[in-house]
Amino acid sequence: MSTNFRDRAIAEVQKAIAADHAKEYQKAFDLYMSSMELWVKALKWEKNKALKATMQEKMATYLDRAEKLKQFLQSESDTNANGGKSLMGANGSSTGKAKGAPEDDDSKKLRNALSGAILQERPNVRWEDIAGLEGAKETLKEAVVLPIKFPTLFQGKRQAWKGILLYGPPGTGKSYLAKAVATEANSTFFSISSSDLVSKWMGESERLVKALFTMARENKPSVIFIDEIDALCGPRGEGESEASRRIKTEILVQMDGVGNDSKGILVLGATNIPWQLDAAIRRRFQRRVHIGLPDLNGRARMFKLAIGDTDTGLQASDYNILANMSDGFSGSDIANVVQHALMRPIRKILQATHFKA
Secondary structure (H helix, E strand, O other): OHHHHHHHHHHHHHHHHHHHHOOOHHHHHHHHHHHHHHHHHHHHHOOOHHHHHHHHHHHHHHHHHHHHHHHHHHHHHHHHHOOOOOOEOOOOOEOOOOOOOOOOHHHHHHHHHHHOOEOOOOOOOOHHHOOOOHHHHHHHHHHHHHHHHOHHHOOOOOOOOOEEEEEOOOOOOHHHHHHHHHHHOOOEEEEEOHHHHOOOOOOHHHHHHHHHHHHHHHOOOEEEEEOOHHHOOOOOOOOOOHHHHHHHHHHHHHHHOOOOOOOOEEEEEEEOOHHHOOHHHHHHOOEEEEOOOOOHHHHHHHHHHHHOOOOOOOOHHHHHHHHHHOOOOOHHHHHHHHHHHHHHHHHHHHHOOOOOO
């Protein structure tokens, strides 16, 4: 079965390459994309791991070429539609306005207020730096990394997730996962807290929310990470202030994408108390990932990561003993325990009254 699909995929790719060389770029793009469906089916039935890895490498190469052709064709289309003046941004996405279009002082002020939320440098936290949480990591790879690396796979009814909510006890690694997303995803990353969006001036908070999503659309692909989202989007009720209600309403409108193109934007929320979120906000998060306390193997790996290359004399079996003793600990608890233990020699030195020569 896999051989049949593989042979058909190879034949389709050969046609695509021939069209590519003949500079028939639209035809080449269509053939590359039709070959992808065949490659996916071939992978599904292939049992040989080595051959499977080779096929995946070839798929990545052809997808990369298809994506470049798509960008070229899109830029050509935009150039023709705008009288030879392309509206494409530096990252290949539309800016939504012509270059040099005037921007009012209020808009500049709002953008400047949000500019600090854009991570200019990656946090340097990799997936392998996070112990356990395999399910959460796979979900985030599927939602963030794959659509950015292979956007042509997400067409028609197959669309990337627009909202993911990370929830669970404090100290289990929700914010740490967001840092890994910022490192691994080649996208613009906005790290937002309530202080970035709440203003003392009437009407400015909702304008900040709108400006945030506008900036995200102009810099697609982008990820908006809202830590402690419950502080912004608690349940609506009689005792709620008008300003808080307006902020929630604007977030709801922007996340729904009504009248706006929300493709290429992921809203990533984190909270310890998901039941305190407004029901409408909670519904906007299509995927909800529980970040629970680490299991035995996860705790053992966390102890190893927390200790790092510090010379402690611990053996592999000692980490398993520590993991057994720390049932119910979060990742933050383990990091604190290790820090206290590493400080003990320092305390001993401070308390010493005599030293050997």
